[in-house]
Amino acid sequence: MLPVDPTKKLSFTRCISDGDLVIVYEKYDTMKAVEVCAGSVLGNRFGVFKHSDWIGKQFGSKVFSSKGGFVYLLAPTPELWTLVLSHRTQILYIADISFVIMFLELVPGCLVLESGTGSGSLTTSLARAVAPTGHVYTFDFHEQRAVSAREDFEKTGLSNLVTVRVRDIQGEGFPDEFSGRADSVFLDLPQPWLAIPSAAKMLKQDGVLCSFSPCIEQVQRASETMRSSFTGRLFDAVISFCAL
Amino acid sequence: MEISESEPQIELSENPRATWDGCSVLLDINDGDRLVFARLSAGAKVKIGNTNCSLQPLIGCPFGSFFRVENGAEGPYLARYTPSTEGNNVLEKGEIQSVDEFRDNRALVDNNKAQSLTGEEINAMRQQGATGDEIVEALIANSATFEKKTVFSQEKYRLRKQKKYAPIVLMRRPYTRSICEAYLKKYPNKIGFLRMDTLSLLLSMANVSANSDVLVVDMVGGLLTGAVAERLGGMGYVCNTYLGGSPYSMDIARIFNFGDEICKRIVRSSLTDLLSFQNGLPKRVSQDTDSCNMEFQPNGQISSAVSTEEVSLTSENVKSEPVPESTSSPVVKISKPAKLGEKAPQEIISSWKENGFPSLIIAAPELDAWSLVKEILPLMSNSAPFAIFHQYLQPLATCMHNLQQGKIAIGMQISEPWLREYQVLPSRTHPCMQMNGFGGYILSGTKISPN
Numbered sequence: 001m002l003p004v005d006p007t008k009k010l011s012f013t014r015c016i017s018d019g020d021l022v023i024v025y026e027k028y029d030t031m032k033a034v035e036v037c038a039g040s041v042l043g044n045r046f047g048v049f050k051h052s053d054w055i056g057k058q059f060g061s062k063v064f065s066s067k068g069g070f071v072y073l074l075a076p077t078p079e080l081w082t083l084v085l086s087h088r089t090q091i092l093y094i095a096d097i098s099f100v101i102m103f104l105e106l107v108p109g110c111l112v113l114e115s116g117t118g119s120g121s122l123t124t125s126l127a128r129a130v131a132p133t134g135h136v137y138t139f140d141f142h143e144q145r146a147v148s149a150r151e152d153f154e155k156t157g158l159s160n161l162v163t164v165r166v167r168d169i170q171g172e173g174f175p176d177e178f179s180g181r182a183d184s185v186f187l188d189l190p191q192p193w194l195a196i197p198s199a200a201k202m203l204k205q206d207g208v209l210c211s212f213s214p215c216i217e218q219v220q221r222a223s224e225t226m227r228s229s230f231t232g233r234l235f236d237a238v239i240s241f242c243a244l
Numbered sequence: 245m246e247i248s249e250s251e252p253q254i255e256l257s258e259n260p261r262a263t264w265d266g267c268s269v270l271l272d273i274n275d276g277d278r279l280v281f282a283r284l285s286a287g288a289k290v291k292i293g294n295t296n297c298s299l300q301p302l303i304g305c306p307f308g309s310f311f312r313v314e315n316g317a318e319g320p321y322l323a324r325y326t327p328s329t330e331g332n333n334v335l336e337k338g339e340i341q342s343v344d345e346f347r348d349n350r351a352l353v354d355n356n357k358a359q360s361l362t363g364e365e366i367n368a369m370r371q372q373g374a375t376g377d378e379i380v381e382a383l384i385a386n387s388a389t390f391e392k393k394t395v396f397s398q399e400k401y402r403l404r405k406q407k408k409y410a411p412i413v414l415m416r417r418p419y420t421r422s423i424c425e426a427y428l429k430k431y432p433n434k435i436g437f438l439r440m441d442t443l444s445l446l447l448s449m450a451n452v453s454a455n456s457d458v459l460v461v462d463m464v465g466g467l468l469t470g471a472v473a474e475r476l477g478g479m480g481y482v483c484n485t486y487l488g489g490s491p492y493s494m495d496i497a498r499i500f501n502f503g504d505e506i507c508k509r510i511v512r513s514s515l516t517d518l519l520s521f522q523n524g525l526p527k528r529v530s531q532d533t534d535s536c537n538m539e540f541q542p543n544g545q546i547s548s549a550v551s552t553e554e555v556s557l558t559s560e561n562v563k564s565e566p567v568p569e570s571t572s573s574p575v576v577k578i579s580k581p582a583k584l585g586e587k588a589p590q591e592i593i594s595s596w597k598e599n600g601f602p603s604l605i606i607a608a609p610e611l612d613a614w615s616l617v618k619e620i621l622p623l624m625s626n627s628a629p630f631a632i633f634h635q636y637l638q639p640l641a642t643c644m645h646n647l648q649q650g651k652i653a654i655g656m657q658i659s660e661p662w663l664r665e666y667q668v669l670p671s672r673t674h675p676c677m678q679m680n681g682f683g684g685y686i687l688s689g690t691k692i693s694p695n
Contacts, residue, residue, distance in 0.1 A: 002453050002454075002455075003453065003454075003455040003456050003480070003602070004454075004455060006455065009455065009456070009599075009602060010600075010602035010625045010627060010628060011598075011599030011600055011602070011625050012598065012599055012600045012625055012626070013598070013599060014599075014625075025654060025655060028654075028655060028656075028657075057693075058626045058627070058693050059625075059626055059627035059693075060625075060626030060627030060628075060690070060691060060692045060693040061626065061692075061693045061695070062692065062693065062695075072654055072692055073627075074627050074655075074690055075627040077451040077629055078448070078451070079448060079449060079451065079629070080655075094445070094448055094449070095441075095445065095659075095661065095662075097448060098441070098444035098445045098447065098448040098449075099441050099444055099663075101444060101447075101448070102420065102421050102440060102441070102443070102444035102447075103421060105417070105419045105421065107474055107475065107477050108454040108475075108476070108477030108478075108479065109477060125448065128451075128453045129453070129475065131453060131454050131455075132454055132455065132479065133477075204261060205261055205306045205307070205308050206261060206306060206307040206308030206416070206417065216666075216673060219666070219668055219673075220668055220670070220673055223668040223669075224670060
């Protein structure tokens with residue numbers, strides 16, 4: 001998905017090959033992620049599409065089914081991925097994602113901590129922002145979701161940039177090994193105030209913490225905790241916002 | 245305060261944690277009231293209240309440090325300071341938890357007699373070396389009405405006085421977000437009224453990432469170019485293209501602390517040059533060389549113009565003339581910002597011709613979106629995402645319609661970014677009183693293969 005490998009970079013000469021992940025675009029609100037596999041077919045309301053017909057075509061091409069219907073094959077991006085990934089939890093969408101990335105002040109090479117992983121929608125964009133030299137450590141307390149997330153990052157080619165771990169951050173905090181090493185921390189937890197003291201410990205000086213909550217009561221409480229544990233530290237990090 | 249300054253050099257040079265001589269910083273005075281960009285040097289100064297303070301003490305300090313004005317033997321100077329947890333926030337002292345308060349404003353009469361301390365007395369205190377905090381305490385002690393105010397109101401009063409008599413300076417890294425916010429407050433027209441959430445969307449929608457080659461049309465002063473370069477981190481290129489003979493200003497990109505590696509990856513090329521290569525025409529010597537030299541030669545001047553950008557909000561205690569030229573004294577020349585925005589080398593242009601750009605962002609409020617897109621899109625690889633910002637909806641709607649008709653792009657969408665900031669305080673949470681209600685519009689989509 002990311003041009004970490006120069007040979008995979010999008011260009012006029014880059015063609016779809018066996019094993020590539022493509023986004024099959026039917027119409028504006030109907031898209032699907034498909035892994036190209038020479039012997040495989042894709043069936044939808046436009047007919048049956050042979051994957052073998054796709055190989056050797058450029059990304060962005062229009063391809064036809066046996067009965068003349070057509071779809072477009074697009075190169076995956078974190079934005080498209082957010083639209084096609086399987087929802088295991090409520091996910092963040094592009095407006096919130098972009099805003100969070102901007103607020104976390106991420107640049108290539110950053111180390112960022114995230115909890116929870118959820119469906120990995122934000123994680124994909126975090127990975128893009130810190131690639132190719134940075135790393136995202138993402139934590140979720142749900143074993144099954146962590147496994148699915150790992151599979152997804154494998155599929156999208158991000159597994160070198162993202163490490164998924166099972167851990168209850170609200171209960172246990174972030175692992176000590178990251179103490180003072182994180183450029184940014186992102187929290188999307190039901191009770192973020194429980195994790196804030198640990199997040200503060202993980203951050204480098206002038207590091208940024210963002211907490212995302214759907215309800216104003218959560219923001220309120222998180223913000224109170226931030227005020228007490230962040231004042232007097234050299235962070236400018238009392239960023240509690242409500243992205244509606 | 246324990247300051248762990250032990251090993252700042254270990255950090256990646258792309259993301260340093262402490263300042264250096266010649267470093268560009270954002271000074272946030274009084275919690276966002278006034279934002280000043282400055283380039284640190286021994287001779288640089290910033291005006292805080294009525295005093296000119298040298299920026300020398302800031303060199304070598306970690307970003308995120310707080311400073312305040314203190315009186316020294318040689319006059320006022322900026323000293324490192326740790327805001328205490330006790331601080332100004334009355335509520336943190338646990339004095340009050342409830343909003344059911346007996347005090348209200350029925351007894352307050354606005355006759356300007358509440359404060360018994362006169363201006364002369366305050367000045368006298370200052371001359372005797374009283375600190376800002378002592379003056380604030382004295383003002384409170386001499387205020388006849390302070391005790392009658394509600395706790396919330398007392399807190400506000402204290403904060404207002406603190407801002408005036410004991411201003412606090414927070415030194416921050418200049419980052420896309422802070423630069424964008426600062427410009428939007430003070431010079432919104434210079435950045436085409438581009439709000440930071442809108443800018444963040446542009447970067448996402450165009451899939452900007454390291455190792456990509458991003459084509460930009462930046463008529464927002466270099467903010468877009470800088471934002472893209474920051475995300476590339478010195479890997480891949482941002483190509484700033486322009487119509488006509490002279491490149492658009494990239495001054496804002498110089499405020500970022502870009503090292504040589506990143507600066508080298510910011511290049512410019514006229515659209516004519518990019519297109520002539522595209523069509524396989526013999527390469528021509530660009531005619532814009534002269535005008536570019538004009539832009540880039542007086543380096544000293546450019547850096548002085550940039551290093552003193554000033555943005556301020558309150559009228560209180562701010563002389564709003566820009567920070568004087570002295571900010572960039574001769575010292576700046578030694579550590580002037582690296583050169584950026586060189587002309588793109590021929591071989592790179594040819595490789596773009598061969599491969600196409602995988603990413604496009606346009607922020608050109610002065611140009612017609614469709615005529616521009618029509619010219620530029622053939623330079624893009626197939627399946628390349630693009631994002632176009634405009635202050636108005638109609639030019640983008642026309643552009644989207646034409647792209648649909650021509651079957652040039654799919655997945656198109658016009659978004660209107662929306663941002664609401666809240667004040668979050670115990671029992672006093674509400675949307676902020678003043679907000680920018682207009683974030684412009686973005687047309688995004690993906691180019692498809694013409695065949």
